[in-house]
Amino acid sequence: MPRYAQLVLGPAGSGKSTYCSSMVKHGEVVRRTINVVNLDPAAEHFDYPVFADIRELIEIDDAMDDQALRFGPNGGLIFCMEYFERNLDWLQEQLGEDEDDYFLFDCPGQIELYTHVPIMRRLVNQLQNWNFRVCGVFLIDAQFCVEQSKFLSGMLTALSSMIQLEIPFIHVLSKVDVLSKRDKKRLKKFIDPDVYQLANCELSNKFLGRYSQLNKAIASVIYDYSLVKFYTLDMSKEDSITNLLTEIDLSIQYGEDFDVKEPKEIEANEQDEFHDDDDS
Numbered sequence: 001m002p003r004y005a006q007l008v009l010g011p012a013g014s015g016k017s018t019y020c021s022s023m024v025k026h027g028e029v030v031r032r033t034i035n036v037v038n039l040d041p042a043a044e045h046f047d048y049p050v051f052a053d054i055r056e057l058i059e060i061d062d063a064m065d066d067q068a069l070r071f072g073p074n075g076g077l078i079f080c081m082e083y084f085e086r087n088l089d090w091l092q093e094q095l096g097e098d099e100d101d102y103f104l105f106d107c108p109g110q111i112e113l114y115t116h117v118p119i120m121r122r123l124v125n126q127l128q129n130w131n132f133r134v135c136g137v138f139l140i141d142a143q144f145c146v147e148q149s150k151f152l153s154g155m156l157t158a159l160s161s162m163i164q165l166e167i168p169f170i171h172v173l174s175k176v177d178v179l180s181k182r183d184k185k186r187l188k189k190f191i192d193p194d195v196y197q198l199a200n201c202e203l204s205n206k207f208l209g210r211y212s213q214l215n216k217a218i219a220s221v222i223y224d225y226s227l228v229k230f231y232t233l234d235m236s237k238e239d240s241i242t243n244l245l246t247e248i249d250l251s252i253q254y255g256e257d258f259d260v261k262e263p264k265e266i267e268a269n270e271q272d273e274f275h276d277d278d279d280s
Protein backbone atom coordinates (compact mmCIF):
# COMPACT_ATOMS: atom_id res chain seq x y z
CA MET A 1 0.00 0.00 0.00
CA PRO A 2 1.30 3.48 -0.82
CA ARG A 3 1.96 6.26 1.64
CA TYR A 4 1.24 9.89 0.93
CA ALA A 5 3.17 13.12 1.26
CA GLN A 6 2.81 16.82 0.57
CA LEU A 7 5.96 18.88 0.23
CA VAL A 8 4.83 22.28 1.46
CA LEU A 9 6.93 24.83 -0.43
CA GLY A 10 7.01 28.55 -1.02
CA PRO A 11 8.95 31.71 -0.20
CA ALA A 12 9.65 32.70 3.40
CA GLY A 13 6.57 34.01 5.14
CA SER A 14 4.14 32.65 2.54
CA GLY A 15 2.29 30.75 5.27
CA LYS A 16 3.72 27.21 5.05
CA SER A 17 3.78 26.47 8.78
CA THR A 18 0.34 28.01 9.27
CA TYR A 19 -0.94 25.89 6.39
CA CYS A 20 0.46 22.72 8.00
CA SER A 21 -1.07 23.56 11.32
CA SER A 22 -4.47 24.29 9.73
CA MET A 23 -4.36 20.98 7.84
CA VAL A 24 -3.65 19.08 11.06
CA LYS A 25 -6.61 20.78 12.74
CA HIS A 26 -8.80 20.09 9.73
CA GLY A 27 -7.65 16.45 9.84
CA GLU A 28 -8.80 16.21 13.45
CA VAL A 29 -12.23 17.49 12.47
CA VAL A 30 -12.64 15.01 9.60
CA ARG A 31 -10.94 12.16 11.52
CA ARG A 32 -7.84 11.93 9.40
CA THR A 33 -4.39 11.62 10.84
CA ILE A 34 -2.08 14.13 9.20
CA ASN A 35 1.50 14.18 10.48
CA VAL A 36 3.90 17.06 9.99
CA VAL A 37 7.66 16.84 9.58
CA ASN A 38 9.62 20.06 10.01
CA LEU A 39 12.37 20.23 7.40
CA ASP A 40 13.46 23.80 8.14
CA PRO A 41 16.68 23.79 10.20
CA ALA A 42 16.13 27.52 10.86
CA ALA A 43 12.52 27.20 12.04
CA GLU A 44 11.79 29.20 15.15
CA HIS A 45 8.11 28.88 15.64
CA PHE A 46 5.31 26.58 14.54
CA ASP A 47 2.27 25.46 16.43
CA TYR A 48 1.55 22.02 14.99
CA PRO A 49 2.44 18.83 16.85
CA VAL A 50 5.71 17.87 15.20
CA PHE A 51 6.13 14.25 14.11
CA ALA A 52 9.82 14.64 13.26
CA ASP A 53 12.08 17.67 13.32
CA ILE A 54 15.21 18.18 11.22
CA ARG A 55 16.62 20.33 14.02
CA GLU A 56 17.23 17.11 15.96
CA LEU A 57 19.65 16.19 13.18
CA ILE A 58 21.12 19.61 12.46
CA GLU A 59 20.28 23.19 13.37
CA ILE A 60 21.19 26.30 11.42
CA ASP A 61 22.99 27.82 14.45
CA ASP A 62 25.31 24.80 14.71
CA ALA A 63 26.21 25.13 11.04
CA MET A 64 26.73 28.88 11.35
CA ASP A 65 28.93 28.51 14.45
CA ASP A 66 31.00 25.80 12.82
CA GLN A 67 31.25 27.31 9.39
CA ALA A 68 30.94 31.01 10.25
CA LEU A 69 33.87 32.05 8.13
CA ARG A 70 32.54 30.38 5.02
CA PHE A 71 28.79 30.94 4.97
CA GLY A 72 26.11 33.55 5.38
CA PRO A 73 22.65 32.42 6.53
CA ASN A 74 21.66 31.12 3.09
CA GLY A 75 24.90 29.17 2.73
CA GLY A 76 24.31 27.82 6.23
CA LEU A 77 20.91 26.55 5.19
CA ILE A 78 22.29 24.85 2.09
CA PHE A 79 24.99 23.28 4.27
CA CYS A 80 22.31 21.92 6.64
CA MET A 81 20.21 20.57 3.79
CA GLU A 82 23.21 18.90 2.18
CA TYR A 83 23.97 17.29 5.53
CA PHE A 84 20.34 16.18 5.69
CA GLU A 85 20.60 14.73 2.19
CA ARG A 86 23.60 12.65 3.24
CA ASN A 87 21.64 11.38 6.23
CA LEU A 88 18.29 10.49 4.72
CA ASP A 89 18.30 7.23 6.69
CA TRP A 90 17.57 9.47 9.72
CA LEU A 91 14.34 10.52 7.99
CA GLN A 92 13.49 6.95 7.05
CA GLU A 93 13.82 5.92 10.68
CA GLN A 94 11.62 8.80 11.82
CA LEU A 95 8.90 8.04 9.27
CA GLY A 96 8.61 4.39 10.26
CA GLU A 97 6.90 1.92 7.99
CA ASP A 98 3.17 2.22 8.57
CA GLU A 99 1.01 2.02 5.49
CA ASP A 100 -1.49 4.73 4.52
CA ASP A 101 0.42 7.36 6.45
CA TYR A 102 -0.12 10.95 5.39
CA PHE A 103 2.72 13.39 5.94
CA LEU A 104 3.21 17.08 5.34
CA PHE A 105 6.81 18.24 5.00
CA ASP A 106 7.15 21.85 6.11
CA CYS A 107 10.09 22.93 3.93
CA PRO A 108 12.46 25.90 4.15
CA GLY A 109 11.53 29.03 2.20
CA GLN A 110 14.82 29.61 0.34
CA ILE A 111 13.86 29.29 -3.27
CA GLU A 112 17.33 28.25 -4.47
CA LEU A 113 16.75 24.91 -2.75
CA TYR A 114 14.20 24.08 -5.42
CA THR A 115 15.66 25.82 -8.42
CA HIS A 116 19.48 25.72 -8.11
CA VAL A 117 20.50 22.65 -6.13
CA PRO A 118 19.27 19.07 -6.45
CA ILE A 119 18.67 18.42 -2.72
CA MET A 120 14.88 18.52 -2.78
CA ARG A 121 14.78 16.53 -5.98
CA ARG A 122 16.80 13.80 -4.29
CA LEU A 123 14.47 13.90 -1.30
CA VAL A 124 11.52 13.38 -3.64
CA ASN A 125 13.26 10.44 -5.33
CA GLN A 126 13.99 8.85 -1.98
CA LEU A 127 10.42 9.32 -0.74
CA GLN A 128 9.18 7.70 -3.92
CA ASN A 129 11.58 4.79 -3.34
CA TRP A 130 9.98 4.43 0.09
CA ASN A 131 6.64 4.05 -1.65
CA PHE A 132 5.36 7.58 -1.04
CA ARG A 133 3.13 9.35 -3.52
CA VAL A 134 4.40 12.89 -3.33
CA CYS A 135 2.81 16.14 -4.35
CA GLY A 136 4.19 19.68 -4.11
CA VAL A 137 2.01 22.37 -2.55
CA PHE A 138 3.52 25.72 -3.49
CA LEU A 139 2.26 28.68 -1.47
CA ILE A 140 2.54 32.29 -2.53
CA ASP A 141 1.27 35.20 -0.46
CA ALA A 142 -1.71 36.56 -2.40
CA GLN A 143 -0.95 40.10 -1.21
CA PHE A 144 2.11 40.10 -3.47
CA CYS A 145 0.20 38.92 -6.50
CA VAL A 146 -2.42 41.56 -7.12
CA GLU A 147 -0.21 43.33 -9.65
CA GLN A 148 0.16 41.50 -12.90
CA SER A 149 3.96 41.67 -13.16
CA LYS A 150 4.33 40.33 -9.60
CA PHE A 151 1.75 37.66 -10.26
CA LEU A 152 3.67 36.60 -13.32
CA SER A 153 6.93 36.52 -11.40
CA GLY A 154 5.34 34.37 -8.65
CA MET A 155 3.97 32.06 -11.30
CA LEU A 156 7.40 31.63 -12.92
CA THR A 157 9.00 30.87 -9.54
CA ALA A 158 6.40 28.20 -8.89
CA LEU A 159 6.87 26.84 -12.40
CA SER A 160 10.64 26.53 -12.04
CA SER A 161 10.21 24.51 -8.81
CA MET A 162 7.64 22.32 -10.51
CA ILE A 163 9.95 21.59 -13.42
CA GLN A 164 12.82 20.78 -11.07
CA LEU A 165 10.85 18.39 -8.87
CA GLU A 166 8.70 16.65 -11.52
CA ILE A 167 5.82 15.78 -9.21
CA PRO A 168 2.16 16.81 -9.24
CA PHE A 169 2.00 20.43 -8.13
CA ILE A 170 -0.78 22.42 -6.54
CA HIS A 171 -0.23 26.17 -6.54
CA VAL A 172 -1.89 28.05 -3.75
CA LEU A 173 -2.44 31.76 -3.17
CA SER A 174 -2.41 32.04 0.61
CA LYS A 175 -3.73 34.72 2.98
CA VAL A 176 -6.66 35.57 0.74
CA ASP A 177 -8.55 36.54 3.91
CA VAL A 178 -6.53 39.77 4.19
CA LEU A 179 -7.25 40.99 0.65
CA SER A 180 -9.63 43.87 0.07
CA LYS A 181 -12.65 43.30 -2.18
CA ARG A 182 -10.93 45.26 -4.92
CA ASP A 183 -7.77 43.17 -4.75
CA LYS A 184 -9.78 39.95 -4.77
CA LYS A 185 -11.44 41.12 -7.97
CA ARG A 186 -8.09 41.90 -9.58
CA LEU A 187 -6.69 38.54 -8.59
CA LYS A 188 -9.73 36.75 -9.94
CA LYS A 189 -8.98 38.18 -13.36
CA PHE A 190 -5.58 36.50 -13.30
CA ILE A 191 -6.62 33.07 -12.09
CA ASP A 192 -10.14 32.45 -13.32
CA PRO A 193 -9.87 30.31 -16.47
CA ASP A 194 -12.96 31.98 -17.92
CA VAL A 195 -11.50 35.44 -17.56
CA TYR A 196 -7.75 34.84 -17.91
CA GLN A 197 -6.73 38.39 -18.48
CA LEU A 198 -3.12 38.46 -17.51
CA ALA A 199 -2.04 38.06 -21.08
CA ASN A 200 -4.37 40.82 -22.23
CA CYS A 201 -4.01 43.43 -19.49
CA GLU A 202 -2.61 46.75 -20.52
CA LEU A 203 0.20 47.99 -18.34
CA SER A 204 -0.04 51.61 -17.27
CA ASN A 205 3.33 51.83 -15.52
CA LYS A 206 5.87 53.18 -18.02
CA PHE A 207 8.78 51.06 -16.87
CA LEU A 208 6.75 47.86 -16.88
CA GLY A 209 5.19 48.93 -20.15
CA ARG A 210 8.51 48.37 -21.88
CA TYR A 211 8.24 44.71 -20.98
CA SER A 212 4.55 44.32 -21.59
CA GLN A 213 4.95 42.38 -24.85
CA LEU A 214 7.36 39.99 -23.18
CA ASN A 215 5.05 39.57 -20.18
CA LYS A 216 2.10 38.93 -22.45
CA ALA A 217 4.01 36.35 -24.45
CA ILE A 218 5.13 34.47 -21.33
CA ALA A 219 1.64 34.61 -19.82
CA SER A 220 0.14 33.28 -23.07
CA VAL A 221 2.46 30.26 -23.08
CA ILE A 222 1.66 29.49 -19.45
CA TYR A 223 -2.08 29.80 -19.94
CA ASP A 224 -2.28 28.19 -23.37
CA TYR A 225 -0.53 25.08 -22.11
CA SER A 226 -2.29 25.11 -18.71
CA LEU A 227 1.09 24.93 -17.02
CA VAL A 228 0.11 26.53 -13.74
CA LYS A 229 -3.26 26.71 -12.09
CA PHE A 230 -3.73 28.58 -8.83
CA TYR A 231 -6.10 27.78 -6.01
CA THR A 232 -6.97 30.42 -3.44
CA LEU A 233 -6.84 29.53 0.23
CA ASP A 234 -8.77 31.33 2.91
CA MET A 235 -7.82 29.61 6.15
CA SER A 236 -10.74 31.25 7.93
CA LYS A 237 -13.15 29.18 5.81
CA GLU A 238 -13.37 25.42 6.36
CA ASP A 239 -14.76 24.97 2.81
CA SER A 240 -11.67 26.52 1.34
CA ILE A 241 -9.42 24.03 3.17
CA THR A 242 -11.69 21.09 2.27
CA ASN A 243 -11.68 21.98 -1.44
CA LEU A 244 -7.93 22.38 -1.53
CA LEU A 245 -7.32 19.09 0.27
CA THR A 246 -9.63 17.34 -2.18
CA GLU A 247 -7.57 18.65 -5.11
CA ILE A 248 -4.35 17.55 -3.44
CA ASP A 249 -5.76 14.10 -2.61
CA LEU A 250 -6.83 13.68 -6.22
CA SER A 251 -3.36 14.54 -7.45
CA ILE A 252 -1.81 11.74 -5.39
CA GLN A 253 -4.83 9.44 -5.59
CA TYR A 254 -5.18 9.36 -1.85
CA GLY A 255 -7.70 6.78 -0.73
CA GLU A 256 -8.05 4.98 -4.05
CA ASP A 257 -6.84 1.71 -2.47
CA PHE A 258 -8.95 1.96 0.64
CA ASP A 259 -11.59 -0.65 1.34
CA VAL A 260 -15.07 0.72 0.90
CA LYS A 261 -16.77 0.60 4.28
CA GLU A 262 -20.43 -0.25 4.65
CA PRO A 263 -22.38 2.47 6.47
CA LYS A 264 -23.10 -0.04 9.28
CA GLU A 265 -19.39 -0.64 9.74
CA ILE A 266 -18.71 3.10 10.04
CA GLU A 267 -21.50 3.45 12.59
CA ALA A 268 -20.10 0.53 14.64
CA ASN A 269 -16.62 2.11 14.63
CA GLU A 270 -18.03 5.42 15.76
CA GLN A 271 -19.94 3.69 18.58
CA ASP A 272 -16.72 1.93 19.69
CA GLU A 273 -14.84 5.23 19.75
CA PHE A 274 -17.68 6.80 21.72
CA HIS A 275 -17.50 4.06 24.38
CA ASP A 276 -13.69 4.27 24.46
CA ASP A 277 -14.06 7.99 25.28
CA ASP A 278 -16.51 7.11 28.09
CA ASP A 279 -14.03 4.66 29.61
CA SER A 280 -11.17 7.11 29.73
Ligand SMILES: Nc1nc2c(ncn2[C@@H]2O[C@H](COP(=O)(O)OP(=O)(O)OP(=O)(O)O)[C@@H](O)[C@H]2O)c(=O)[nH]1
Pocket (backbone or CB within 6 Å): 010, 011, 012, 013, 014, 015, 016, 017, 018, 019, 040, 043, 108, 109, 174, 175, 176, 177, 178, 233, 234, 235
Ligand atom coordinates in the same frame (compact mmCIF):
# COMPACT_ATOMS: atom_id res chain seq x y z
N1 LIG B 1 -4.14 36.56 7.75
C1 LIG B 1 -3.41 35.47 7.52
N2 LIG B 1 -2.17 35.40 7.99
C2 LIG B 1 -1.45 34.28 7.73
C3 LIG B 1 -1.99 33.20 6.98
N3 LIG B 1 -1.03 32.25 6.87
C4 LIG B 1 0.04 32.72 7.53
N4 LIG B 1 -0.21 33.94 8.06
C5 LIG B 1 0.74 34.77 8.83
O1 LIG B 1 1.90 35.01 8.03
C6 LIG B 1 3.09 34.95 8.83
C7 LIG B 1 4.04 33.91 8.26
O2 LIG B 1 3.41 32.65 8.33
P1 LIG B 1 4.25 31.30 8.46
O3 LIG B 1 3.24 30.19 8.49
O4 LIG B 1 5.22 31.36 9.57
O5 LIG B 1 5.04 31.32 7.08
P2 LIG B 1 6.19 30.35 6.58
O6 LIG B 1 6.05 30.25 5.11
O7 LIG B 1 6.16 29.07 7.36
O8 LIG B 1 7.47 31.21 6.95
P3 LIG B 1 9.00 30.71 7.03
O9 LIG B 1 9.06 29.67 8.12
O10 LIG B 1 9.74 31.98 7.37
O11 LIG B 1 9.38 30.17 5.69
C8 LIG B 1 2.63 34.63 10.25
O12 LIG B 1 2.56 35.81 10.97
C9 LIG B 1 1.24 34.03 10.06
O13 LIG B 1 0.40 34.26 11.17
C10 LIG B 1 -3.33 33.31 6.48
O14 LIG B 1 -3.88 32.43 5.81
N5 LIG B 1 -3.99 34.47 6.77
